Amino acid sequence: MTEFLHMGGYATFVWTAYGLTAAALIVLALSSIRGAQKTRERVEALRPRRRKGE
Amino acid sequence: MHRFANPAEFNRLADAILPWAKIIMAAAFAYGLYLALFTSPPDYQQGESVRIMYVHVPAAWMSMFTYMVVAAASFTALVWRHPVALLAGKAAAPIGATFTALALITGMLWGKPMWGTYWVWDGRLTSVLVLFFLYLGYMALWRGLDEEDKAGRAASILALVGVVNIPIIKFSVDWWNTLHQPSSVMRMDGPTMPAEMLWPLLTVALAFKAYFIVVFLYRMKLEINLRKLTVLSSIEARG
């Protein structure tokens, strides 16, 4: 297992590359999904009041 | 084309696609990583560091693909004044910029073990760098103008001017590269690559595409809701 992690001496480069990519993609995905949900809640919050107010 | 003009229609379409895209994404990521990290052989010259290519190359492909999506959305938005297409450009750009940044970072991480320096003015890497600035310009223009609708159409014009110039930039950078650095350093040519190296590349590329669709649809929901919020608040303002 450690031999695998060692990556033939290039461990830092290979794992940084994969790690950074994974981190960036996850952060982007989460922020997009959370953003979609939060804005939907705010729209729902505004919309019924508007209907009642009409 | 006009069917998706209204957001409710688009949301229904998105909800239909999302589950499938997620499944493909998960499967492709799992299988791709397995191929990239375990079964594919180390390169006789570069050793294990070649595995960085399996992330770097698909990211570079995605940065180009996403800009084409932005350009197509911009064309639709300008020619048919299609409100949802206008938001599609705004939703896709950050994803493209992220992939471009990743392509640059992984390119540098791959360059260090191979040539001893993080940044190499290789033709392909330099083109990706210029593409990164095109993304920054597009996104900055969206925020530059105060009226959202005008900002969108201005950014769309920029995207179309940009997409026409990309092949010219690519050609001039390659030309400049051969001028100053005759040996082509980064050997990433697809077809001559042995099969067991090609498969992880294509699988990760598929995973990135599925990932793009998933995140793009969520960002579209986000942008549509944001536009609804500005519209609703403008009604509140009129009272």
Added chain:
Amino acid sequence: MSGGVNTSAIFRAIFMRDVRLAWSQGGTGTMALSFFLIAVTLFPFGVGPEPQTLARIAAGVIWVVALLACLLSLDRLYQADYEDGSLDDLALSPLGLTGVAAAKILAHWVATILPLVALSPILGMLMNLDAGAYGMLVLSLLVGTPALSLIGSVGAALTVSVRRGGVLMSLLVLPLYVPTLIFGVGAIDAAAGMTDPLPHLAFLGAVTLVALVIGPIASAAALKLSLE
């Protein structure tokens, strides 16, 4: 006043107006020229006066600074008219906004860029440019700089309603200047290195022709946005 309005007279009128404004007090002509001269003379202070190093980077430095001078002077190409209201009049001209944009771009190139090109040999001397490359320096600037005005005009039109839009404009436009810069400097280096500069010039001209098509049309579309 029937349909046969004389559009070439209108083109000339707009062109002359802009040329005069560029060289009037507060115009961009003097500003771009002085920036060009001063900025190039800074390099020997930075890189050292050693003739060999200066000679090697001469073409690149002159081209990059000319490019920046062009960008600086384009910032107010449409914004000045937008702010004082004359853009509304220009938009109603029988020439149409594309023709108006073409006239203004040509005026900017003639009034602001040609003086730079005329003075570039002097800066060539300052930078110890190789003796055989002076002709190509001027020729490559003549062939390449129209693309800078044309593409820069699109950036100026896109940011016309943006306060302090100059910074945003440079971010939009500089990546699109890369091909012109590469082929422009390539032609001069080829002439200095006794190799054939023609292919570089040919590509430089091609880039300018593409810009000739895109520039006025995209600028007009962007200006229409700001008038709505």
Added chain:
Amino acid sequence: MRAASLSPSFATLYPEIRPLMTADHIPRYNAPALVADGLATTRGGRRVFEGLSFTVSSGELLYLRGPNGSGKSTLLRLIAGYGKAHAGSLMFGDSDWTEASPAFDGAMIYAGHENALKPVLTLRENAAAYTGVMTGQAPDDARLMAGAALFGLTTLLDRPARFFSSGQKHRANLLRFTLLDRPLWLMDEPTVGLDAANRDVLADLMKRHLKAGGMIIAATHDPIGVEGRELALDDFSPKVVIDEDWL
């Protein structure tokens, strides 16, 4: 773009090109009516007015009334061709202005909020710049002198505009109405910054234009003393502020 080459019936309306006459000559316009039907437009994502219809025929003046933000300037700019109508149609005789993007139609003179003066240019040069943009020629000297005299700007003809007071700048902007023979005048708050004397000069100029068969649409609050119909934009404020899709 509007019909690049003017439709034949349109071209015959105007006196053929002849040297621009002095300001007190009376051009004879028999322009068609400007007919707006069910006009609606949005601005910044918000519907400004809806179902707006009016007709302005030769010799008529239409005042646009309504509080700020009711769309007076938006309507004027829409007629001038600076924006597209969201719905409805706008016809000027048989040429369709609904989808118009800004282009010459030989029909109008538009004066907006700004004074469109280049500070470094003299009044004469600014006037030449305006007629240069519209016709390619400098204004006929006698006509320019007459127009400047009308607005009391004769002494400023050869002074750069940056020395003008705001009232003088505004009058310099109104000078355009004496420089070209065009039937339709679009005026946005023309009386702003005018003293009583100049207000009468403007009123007189407008009356002469109407008598000559011209048409005027003016967005203004205070009365200019020229008789004309009123159009209250508030009557057309949108019921549906936003299309339902975005709710």
